Amino acid sequence: MGRGDLGFLGLNAPLVTPMGRGHGLCGSSRSDRGAITAPSMSYAKKNKKKKKLMKKGLIRKPEDTRLLDLPVPEALEGSIAIVWFRKDLRLRDNEALALANTADHVILLYVFDEREFGPDSLSSFGFEKTGPFQAAFLIESVKNLRRNCRMRGVELLIRTGKPEKIITDMCREYLSNGMDVNVLAQKEVTKEETTVEFLLQRSLKRISTEEARSKLHLLWGSTLHHIQDLPYTASNFFPISFTTFKQRVDRKKRKGIVRPEIEIPEFIKPPPEPELEPGDVPSLSQDLKVHGLMEPLELEQPFPMPQSCYDFRGGEDQALERIDDFIWKKDALYQYSELKNSMGTSDFSTKLSPYLALGCVSARTVWWEAMRYQEKHPRKVQQGTFNLEVNLQWRDFFRLTAVVYKNQLFARDGLGQRDKKGRLTSRTFAKRDPTEEQWDRIRKWMDGETGVPFIDAPMRELKYSGYMSNRCRQNCASYLVNDLGCPDWRIGAEYFQSKLVDHDVTSNWMGWQYISAVSNDPKHGRRYPVLKQALAYDPYGIFVRRWLPELALCPAPEIHAPFLFSEEEQEAYKMKVGETYPVPVVAPWKIPEEIDRPSEVPVEEEAEVRERKPKLQEEVEALVGDIDGSEDLEEDESERFFTADSDEHVDSEEDFLAELMALEEDGTEDMEDDDEELEEVEGLGDLEASAEEAEYEADEEVDVDLEEDDDELDFDDLEDNLLEDDEDDQSGKAVAADEESQEAVAEAGAKDVSKFW
Incomplete structure (x- = not known):
């Protein structure tokens, strides 16, 4: 977020390279058992020739080409520095602020991008790009940042509009006075943000003169490991497997890959004269036109709702x-x-x-x-x-x-898995809009009215608090895509984006891809049996009762299958299926025979639940039939997730080298030299691997199961x-x-x- 069977992953996984998309491991073959055998001898010859070209300086060495080149000056003397805060609303550990303080004057700026708020900034399926909970959290965070800036004697300028236009106009005014202007901002990675970066960079270049120049400097500060410190280069590919990523990072971490924090400057230099108007923080509903924060559940409820697990305050x-x-x-x-x-x-x-x-x-x-x-x-x-x-x-x-x-992050087919010819081998979604019947199901899912308590409770929690637990997010996503048959997984991703107070673009969209089986993960999706999950993680219905008050009197474990209650039971529990609580949209999952229970629950209550469970099992099976294991997770899928195998990295590197040397003639090197090169290729994938790294890999080999x-x-x-x-x-x-x-x-x-x- 490779995962699953590396035999499938090895030849078929495509890779985005500086030269385009690869088509598998060139020159490799596969044994009957699925293992990757040694590349052909011609590959080793090309590999040796590539090294010779490097020594002559005709092509760049791998370490010279990083995943993302972000050249940053060491100091900015004699200029004005504008710190453009984006998703780095802090003073502590902020590289842009520290670098800006080397300039003569510093301007601190935050811009509310008008394209991200209000009814005119809707996603493809009509959801708000920034929902009320994250918008409120953002406003609180900006206010806190301004307060902290003022405590250090400087003002945070606040504007609303298009950042590229506002910053360009600001720079133009200072350039007319003959001073260089440097704009410092954190680098973002997704389409809309990078488009703004491009537009601003182009505008600043156009207004620059020979006497005074303006430039945008993008700095990396959004991850634990700095992108320039990672052991991945243009020919040393970033893996599709988290396990491989972690192995490589942890190995280099011994040399100090996590950088120390950057302290807040004791003194932040003042802005140039004349000082600009500070600007006001916009209001949530009037200025940004974001509504829905005070929507009631039953009666008028304050924000945050009493049921919320945590009161999130920004800053x-x-x-x-x-x-x-x-x-x-x-x-x-x-x-x-x-x-x-x-x-x-x-x-x-x-x-x-x-x-x-x-x-x-x-x-x-x-x-x-x-x-x-x-x-x-x-x-x-x-x-x-x-x-x-x-x-x-x-x-x-x-x-x-x-x-x-x-941009494949937002594609209908996702990152996908492809064969050697570039054809998708992962799940695909038909290019059609949802029917009215499908939209009706989707709306019930969004409103928490599916008739499945373990889905409805977290969906209402999301709708009315902006938060949902990790366990519930995966279950709700699986239910929408796999049970309700949503024709486009991006509907769920966009809805989560509009509601989550903690929405992170890459994490949310990558998560939905994994659940929907359109990611580069070799595992084909995750399908969760709802009742199994409910009985395992909310066996006593505590969480369900919190968000579904209409089921408050229902006993556990039957509370997770209220459609099984008789007329007398429904009357006794003060609820009515089809009236106070909906009939299930789709048939429920089979209840497992064995589930784990929280140890802190009283023994008497647990015994009572276990005693009643077999009866509930029989009633569910009688209603929907004896569901076979096809709906459940396969045994090997439920027990295995990642496969830590360094050969995946070799595939990536060999794929790149084959592309790189495709235009070169085959050399006529000695067989001994070829064997020597093959030994390097069959390692972790570092062409220049040191003896220390090789020794580490032997010691730290991780089991594939x-x-x-x-x-x-x-x-x-x-x-x-x-x-x-x-x-x-x-x-x-x-x-x-x-x-x-x-x-x-x-x-x-x-x-x-x-x-x-």
Whole structure:
């Protein structure tokens, strides 16, 4: 967020390269058992010739071509620096602010882009691009940023309009006075944001003169690992597998791949004369025309709603306060792994996802704070800090995947998997709009009226609070695409975007692709049995009762199948199927025979639920038939998720080199030289791999069989990206602090990662 069978992945996975899309591993063959055999000898000859060209300086070395080149000056003396805040609404650990302070004058600016708000800024399927919850959170964050700037003696200018036009006009005024102007901003990765960057860069170039120049400098600051520090280059491909990504990053991390935080400048230089008008923070409804924040559930309810698991308040101060509260005051990092499947409480996750989405706090700040806590409590929270790091790396992985695949993130067929001829082998969606009947189902899904309590409760939570737990996001997405038969997965992705307070473009859209089986993941989608999930993660109906008050009197576990109640039972429970609660839109899933129960539930209540469960099982089967395992997750899919195999990386590199040398003649090197080159190709994929790296790879080889509890995939947030491990005896155990134990934890974690933002 490779995953699944690497035998399928090896030859068929396409790759976006500087030279175009590849068509598999050139010159390779596959044995009967699916393993990738050595490339042909001609490939090694081309590889050797490529090295000779590098030595002569005729082509660039791999380390010279990064995933994204972002040249940044060391200082900006003699100029005016405009810091354009985007999704980095913070002063702490802000590289743009630190660099701007090397200029003579500093201007701080935030622009509310009019194209992102209001009824005129709708998505393809008619949803608001920025919903009321994230808009309110954004306004609070900007206000907090302005307050912090004023405490340091500078003003944050606030404007509403098109950033490229507003900034260009501002620069033009200063250029007329003969001063260079440098605009500093955080680099974004998706289409709309990069389009604004292009338009601004072009405008600044046009207004520059020989006497005074203006330029846009884009800096990377949205991930845990800086993009320039990653071990991926133009010929050392960014992998489609998170496991491979993590292996490579963790290996280099020993050399210090997580950069230290950037401190807030003690003194921020003043703006030039004359100072501009500060501007006002726009109102939510009048200026931005974003409505819906006060929609009632039954009666008029205040915001946030009482049922909400957490009161999200925007701003850097609130983000740092949450970190301190979660890690230090409540000691919640210690239980970070144990609470992975909880729902509806304030501390089952860090609740930092909205702050990371808008950059109120950096991923590095979160990571370094966790490291400081672990240093103080080495034995106590080792597993928790490891899980936290993995979740931050998942966020990096999705953002960097967007750098590679660009607009395919929003395509109907997604990133997809392709064969050697470039044909899609993954799931495809027909190019047609939903019918009226399908739209009726989709609307019921959005309103929490599907007749399935474990779907309706989280959908109402999303609608009225802007938040939904990790577990529920994957279930609701699976239900829309797989059960309701939604003809376009992007409807769900756009709806989530319009409602989530913590919406992150890459995490949300990549998550929907994985569930819908249109991603580059070799696994073909995730389909979740709703009743199985309900009984496993809300067996006593606590979460359902919170958001479905019409079912408040229903007992567990029957509360998850209210359509089975008799007339007498419905009357006793003060509900009526078809009137106070809808009839299911589609038939429910088969209830599993064995489910895990939370240990904290009283034994008497658990025994009562277990005793009544077989009867519920029989009634469901009598109603919908004995559903076979085809609807359930296959056994191998429920137990395996990622495949950590370094050969995937070789495929990527060989594919690139074959493209690169396609125009070159085949050399006539000695057989001994060919064998030597083949040995390099069969390694991790680094043409210039050092002996140290080779030794590490041998020591740190990860088993390809990685186990999952139910093949789940999450796209919630940092805190909800908890490691999946269905074995209770392994969750929550403290790991010894010695080096050998740390290696064991890291290796186990790489095999068991299943969460993403």
